[in-house]
Amino acid sequence: MLEKKQHNYERAVLVGVVTQQQDEEKLIEYMDELEFLAFTAGATIDRRFIQKLTQPDSKTFVGSGKVQEIKEYVKENEIGTIIFDDELSPSQLKNLEKEVEVKILDRTNLILDIFAQRAQTSYARTQVELAQYQYLLPRLSKMWSHLDKQKGGIGMRGPGETEIETDRRIIRDRISLLKDKLKIIDKQMATQRNNRGKVVRVALVGYTNVGKSTLMNAISKSDVFAENKLFATLDTTVRKVVIGNLPFLLTDTVGFIRKLPTQLVESFKSTLDEVREADLLIHVVDISHESFEDHIESVNQILMEINAHQKPMIMVFNKIDDFSYEQKEEDDLTPGSNKNISLEEWKRTWMAKSKFPTVFISALTKENFPEMKRMVYDEVMKIHISRFPYNDFLFEYFDNDEEESENNE
Structure with a gap:
């Protein structure tokens, strides 16, 4: 299962945006909740970064100037994690990790991590594991970003792609297996409800x-x-x-x-x-x-x-x-x-x-x-x-x- 153990509180910063659909008052409420989520997961928050945008930047969620500001702060203060209030697209996640070079989490990933910590029964763990793999599948490419630094190397691109495809196939098989397992448990639980x-x-x-x-x-x-x-x-x-x-x-x-x-x-x-x-x-x-x-x-x-x-x-x-x-x-x-x-x-x-x-x-x-x-x-x-x-x-x-x-x- 894709679960991480946390023994000590991690230092993190939060990032959110004020948009036409989300005013500043609403964002502060969400950021308060995000901080509580981070605390529940095992993190302490050093600072919040907020930017006003018409809509989130398609490449890095926030503007390039704000990315640079965050990058300098986390480097100077030895912050290990940046948590974004909304779900990041695979490309945003990849671009941010390449630019800032620290662990990037979004709200979805954070909630999944909490669920992984809290799941006690086999059924709950299966549900969480399925959700984690479904979240991970479209974001696999970031795991092999190190191959981008070896441009022109003979045989480098092919093995990289093969490795990614192999992992994708393994995860798809695992997702299929977990769905089948949940169907069986769902039937058992439906029978239990009927027996009541x-x-x-x-x-x-x-x-x-x-x-x-x-x-x-x-x-x-x-x-x-x-x-x-x-x-x-x-x-x-x-x-x-x-x-x-x-x-x-x-x-x-x-x-x-x-x-x-x-x-x-x-x-x-x-x-x-x-x-x-x-x-x-x-x-x-x-x-x-x-x-x-x-x-x-x-x-x-x-x-x-x-x-x-x-x-x-x-x-x-x-x-x-x-x-x-x-x-x-x-x-x-x-x-x-x-x-x-x-x-x-x-x-x-x-x-x-x-x-x-x-x-x-x-x-x-x-x-x-x-x-x-x-x-x-x-x-x-x-x-x-x-x-x-x-x-x-x-x-x-x-x-x-x-x-x-x-x-x-």
Whole structure:
């Protein structure tokens, strides 16, 4: 598998462009996210380089003057890696590596590297490996750029081309093998989903690092890996959950992200199938993140792409314990102070007026959990009754945690 091990943090710089399609404010948001991605992968960022262009330069992404500025900075400060915010074409990557002579990564390569580090199961590793090879195939020529320095050498060009073609053939064969392997696993997973019978399926969806795994652990009392880094969870986790005495299956899925590489969307098809085949979606939002509205839009866009946008949904605004706003005094001379928002205030915001049932919680402190559990119970019950119209009298809502504490007493 094309995976690299990182033991120490690498020093890197970031590069992005302001274009007609991407203003400076939007770019700063993307660069903040790119820096978090770099940190997750194992890098520390020394500096950001930003350039305003009508569109990215077709040869080197940024202009020649900016390339020279970056080159001088990385040489003077002994920087080993340059990370670009957008996916580079094979020719851009080749030209930049030839010009700057340090490791060049783009957003796609960085995300693939994180996925390679995070994949735990054989299935997830197979998915990531397929995406890596699909990314690498059109960029193979850069691996043999050393042959360009031997112009005119008899026999040099032929062997070089043969070597590249040999590698391409090996990678194409490997891609074909991995696709066949995934088809087999996909069938197995589809069979597993069918064997779950008519039990209501609920899927947690949301942007990466919004607290889905923490919420999964709190609801199902399981031990799913959760960490304050992007893509902490790659492997789909399914747990049987009982609220009151109503059982259902809860699935934790990989987090979404803006500019998600197309290779990953394709290779993680089965993970998305869990979302596509769910009966109810719980859309988790990190309310403390300044770009949470963009995150909601990004998730909704991906749900639309996989035809899952019309499913019943609950909006769960998480991390209210981590949210505060600056409260200004009347005279404008007194420094502002941070103030938390109460649940009653949250319920008067525009978020509470969503067309979907909406609740504000903290998965970490379990604040307002009873209301969220009641909401999940009600929505699952609606689906359950539609399937078993004569069995609804068997179920009665109560809070499991409250009952447990009473029993313990």
